[in-house]
Amino acid sequence: MATVSMSDIKKGVRLIIGEVPYRVVEFQHVKPGKGAAFVRMKVKSFLNSKVVDKTVHAGDKFEIPEITYKTMQYLYDDGEQYQFMDNETYEQLGLSYEQCDDASKWFKDGINVDIIFYKNKAISVTAPEVMELVITDTPPNFKGDTSSGSKKPATLETGAIVQVPYHVLEGDTIRVNTVECEYLEKVK
Secondary structure (H helix, E strand, O other), X not given: OOEEEHHXXXXXXXXXXXXXXXXXXEEEEEOOOOOOOEEEEEEXXXXXXXXXXXXXXXXXXXXXXXXXXXXXXXXXXXXXXXXXXXXXXXXXXXXXXXXXXXXXXXXXXXXXXXXXXXXXXXXXXXOOOEEEEEEEEOOOOOOOOOOOOOEEEEEEOOOOEEEEEOOOOOOOEEEEEOOOOEEXXXXX
């Protein structure tokens, strides 16, 4: 199995720490005046989306997890799990609320998502990076609310809340970056 050493650590690199697959979300190479260089990193678990701080020293090695992605369609919430359907075999798969934690606020009927598999077991899900959604609730504009850079909260059809410019109104369709949870543009 392939391994990752201190010099290979970059944002997005996948590695196994104590039987758990992680992805590097932040890293910093540190070269102190005294002693050996090391890397400080923040890693996010594929299993529960928790972010953990780790320090890596020269000589430390990590295995690379064999993670696969499969596109499936979100069907519904059955009250205990979110249900997905394989687009090729039409088989259904249920994932717990904890496994879908971050992505669940973007689920809407019929959307295609990527299910993450580790050791042939579904462990997590990711929503599409960019989505077009309708605003269901946002405060109205008031005269004078035109200062550049000002934003107001808007609730989307999936229940997610993002900050939008004042000119965007209830009923408008907007494009959203689901990774950063931010407004990109109004859809014409």
